[in-house]
Amino acid sequence: MGLEKQHYSLHPKFHVAVDCIVFGFDGGELKLLVHKRKFEPYLGHWSLFGGFLKEDESLTDAANRILNELTGLKNIYMEQLQTYGEIDRDPAGRVISVAYSALIPAHRYSAAYSRQYGATWVNLKEVPRLIMDHNQMVEKGLRRLRRRASSQPIGFELLPGEFTLPQLQALYEAIFQNTLDKRNFRKKILSMDVLVKLDKKDMTSSRKGAYLYRFDRRKYRRMVDAGNGFAI
Amino acid sequence: MGLEKQHYSLHPKFHVAVDCIVFGFDGGELKLLVHKRKFEPYLGHWSLFGGFLKEDESLTDAANRILNELTGLKNIYMEQLQTYGEIDRDPAGRVISVAYSALIPAHRYSAAYSRQYGATWVNLKEVPRLIMDHNQMVEKGLRRLRRRASSQPIGFELLPGEFTLPQLQALYEAIFQNTLDKRNFRKKILSMDVLVKLDKKDMTSSRKGAYLYRFDRRKYRRMVDAGNGFAI
DNA sequence: TGTTTAAGCGTTAATATTACACTTAAATTC
């Protein structure tokens, strides 16, 4: 602090915010979690989950804290996306905003939470007008999600720990916005040998039932160490 | 400003810095441009090109200004990489740093500039200990460069406007750290139809000489619009 | 018991990738 005074005190300081984009999957479509903003300006407008960085926390900590405060969510997959610094992006003052992108299975955000915190899922194809540059952030996050999903095993963050192959396929179809061949999809995903088949079936979506699988991080790591990459 | 006072004034403010990573290619190896820091703390230590954001400029503007002030470089390819916000990343005070990654053909940074500004190229395999988290930034930038280079035409930013196919191949070999088959490489790059062959040869590297090519952004766009992607 | 519904499974054709060696153009040397 003494040092800071000495060296940097001539330079201007800025408000630094964090905005969290939360993507979800409900078995059918990709969703975005939004809420109505709790403070001015834009109080009551649709918004991502944003807040200000504090003195005693890192950006990552801030992202987790803010998301938790505004949604109740904790321990979820999150990665830094991009930082937005246009001069007039916020009409109430100069704010540098660091956007984070989070992924959860939509069912993890229950109706109860939703009522308590007032956050709701919207279909990614019907995202309302969000405040400031938040729509831009969502677009960027979505592009990144699409790119990442085909070369890294992040799709599993959007599914429950146990899932069926038809569910997994539906997820990738939702992400890539196309249809996939059932047999080719199974062949490909199973040939990577990163899933373990459980002795249980999910009986909710068909009479026959579909076997449940888990993504095995250890197997994945082994595959990577062997020089192979995840690809779908 | 009135609004800012009203709404945000309770929140803390932070110094915001920009750090520029400059990657170059000299025909043989990938290089990193570094210099000895011009201010305390760490005055005289190896560093990326960093400076503080000003009130009246966007992050992008700051990145361009800072790079220009410290190296003389202007109008070069640059993209935002990642923002670093650990509490004690800078011993002289809390600073949020936004890292940018720039690409240039190494020859564009001449010996003259180098003398004037004191910046020098170092081989990416022999990067010295840099200040603070700058080595981490370089690693991240390099990983991103590797990923991007195989799916987007950013490699051309590392070559002069006119280049030969052997030069282009050498570039990708340097980026991916492997060797490529001459015939297969040509086949692939030419099949995308994004290069135009010139009626000139570069005679500096062989008796026979090698034809010069240019990357044609218009052709590239046409290819993308047709639904095809760049891939090497 | 028959019907319904989604799950699960294998093969062939088409396409993309890899491996591989000789010829050519121009400068340099003898």
Add this chain to the structure above:
DNA sequence: GAATTTAAGTGTAATATTAACGCTTAAACA
């Protein structure tokens, strides 16, 4: 000016990957 040297430039066959395609099965329900 003939012979030599050097990197540029070119095609084809083998292999691997991807894409296309329809029938059987398990379990619930009528």
